Amino acid sequence: MSKQVRIGILGCGPRGMQMAYITNLLPECCVLTAMSDPDEAALQKAKEAFPGIAFYASSDALLDSGKADAVITEVPPAIHTEYVVKALDRGIHVLGEIPAVDSIEEGEYLWEKVNSAKAMYMCGSNPNYRAKTLFLMKLKEMDLLGKPAYIETEYVHGTGNKVSRENWRNAYESCRYCTHSLGPVLQYLGEEFKAVSCMSTYDRLDNGRAHNAMACLLHTESNIVVRFLTAFGLPTYGPQHTTKIMAEKGIVTLYNQKADLYLKGLNEFSSTNKLLEIPFTPEGSSRPMGLKIIDESTFRLGNYGHNGSDNYMLKDFAEAILNNKPSPLGIKEALAMTLPGIYAALSAREGGALKEIRYPWSK
Numbered sequence: 001m002s003k004q005v006r007i008g009i010l011g012c013g014p015r016g017m018q019m020a021y022i023t024n025l026l027p028e029c030c031v032l033t034a035m036s037d038p039d040e041a042a043l044q045k046a047k048e049a050f051p052g053i054a055f056y057a058s059s060d061a062l063l064d065s066g067k068a069d070a071v072i073t074e075v076p077p078a079i080h081t082e083y084v085v086k087a088l089d090r091g092i093h094v095l096g097e098i099p100a101v102d103s104i105e106e107g108e109y110l111w112e113k114v115n116s117a118k119a120m121y122m123c124g125s126n127p128n129y130r131a132k133t134l135f136l137m138k139l140k141e142m143d144l145l146g147k148p149a150y151i152e153t154e155y156v157h158g159t160g161n162k163v164s165r166e167n168w169r170n171a172y173e174s175c176r177y178c179t180h181s182l183g184p185v186l187q188y189l190g191e192e193f194k195a196v197s198c199m200s201t202y203d204r205l206d207n208g209r210a211h212n213a214m215a216c217l218l219h220t221e222s223n224i225v226v227r228f229l230t231a232f233g234l235p236t237y238g239p240q241h242t243t244k245i246m247a248e249k250g251i252v253t254l255y256n257q258k259a260d261l262y263l264k265g266l267n268e269f270s271s272t273n274k275l276l277e278i279p280f281t282p283e284g285s286s287r288p289m290g291l292k293i294i295d296e297s298t299f300r301l302g303n304y305g306h307n308g309s310d311n312y313m314l315k316d317f318a319e320a321i322l323n324n325k326p327s328p329l330g331i332k333e334a335l336a337m338t339l340p341g342i343y344a345a346l347s348a349r350e351g352g353a354l355k356e357i358r359y360p361w362s363k
């Protein structure tokens with residue numbers, strides 16, 4: 001293989017287009033060679049934006065074309081697994097979009113497939129690459145917060161788009177889109193969720209799926225409780241991602257591109273009770289850019305896509321392929337952050353019944 005991984009993108013919706021732009025920002029390790037979409041209008045838009053590469057109405061044709069060493073699956077969630085497996089079966093590496101799977105059975109299937117594949121699977125969890133997640137991991141490394149007791153994490157995104165049944169946000173329960181919130185929390189905790197109970201509001205489409213909000217309580221083996229909320233049907237000013245970790249030595253609150261840190265004993269006399277307010281994005285610029293956070297090792301510069309996290313994720317993926325390294329974010333992490341949302345949906349359908357979460361590696 002040359003010094004560039006040849007990237008194919010399956011799906012030319014907003015996310016596929018975004019990842020195509022990001023691929024072009026990383027010529028040191030990637031080159032965009034092909035895109036596919038069965039929707040003519042979506043494919044046409046991609047043709048205009050990325051002249052000179054190959055286009056296919058069928059993703060199977062792209063996978064069989066020999067044009068891509070690796071693909072990114074930017075197709076609707078119900079077919080993520082299908083295309084990850086089709087790529088791996090052809091020896092093509094995959095950056096698999098999140099959520100990783102659509103059902104418990106798919107989780108078992110993907111676990112087996114990825115573990116026996118020669119090509120690499122990486123979980124495309126860009127939130128794990130956000131500056132604020134790195135900040136959390138730095139807090140953990142320095143043991144500034146001590147053992148966490150209770151965590152709240154929310155993803156509230158009133159997209160303002162016309163409510164349509166077809167949009168993936170309306171086609172399934174929002175608690176299943178849990179990876180943005182649970183990915184970074186799991187990385188911080190270093191342990192899996194064992195049980196979940198979830199309750200839902202009325203839904204905006206009367207399809208029993210598009211609930212305006214879903215609230216879950218999750219439990220870990222060491223008795224840490226996590227409250228997790230998703231709401232796609234309520235008005236918000238853009239996507240709101242919030243995480244609050246309440247631990248024995250302090251509290252950290254991450255909201256969008258900022259963090260508040262309160263440490264017991266250090267700032268008890270402060271009038272605001274805040275030791276630090278840390279912005280991850282300069283004032284007035286919603287994105288992109290990265291910021292110096294704690295020290296040089298966590299300095300990040302991103303210039304496109306989810307505050308730079310997409311760039312770093314894709315770079316890590318390509319460099320792992322070029323250097324024959326293990327997947328930076330593997331199938332175990334992918335399923336640990338995806339399956340709790342699927343069990344939560346089952347719980348909500350039964351009015352909040354407590355569900356034990358089983359993983360393919362559970363005994």
Ligand SMILES: NC(=O)c1ccc[n+]([C@@H]2O[C@H](COP(=O)([O-])OP(=O)(O)OC[C@H]3O[C@@H](n4cnc5c(N)ncnc54)[C@H](O)[C@@H]3O)[C@@H](O)[C@H]2O)c1
Pocket residue numbers: 010011012013014015016036037038039042058059073074075076077079097098099124125126167168306
């Ligand atoms: N990680 C993130 O930050 C992030 C952000 C937004 C969306 N997503 C994920 O990305 C995926 C795509 O999101 P979107 O907003 O672009 O969705 P979308 O539904 O707007 O677009 C998906 C596109 O895939 C196409 N498609 C359907 N079947 C296909 C196939 N077999 N092969 C190729 N293309 C096919 C559709 O025609 C459509 O153009 C979603 O599944 C979602 O989970 C992730």
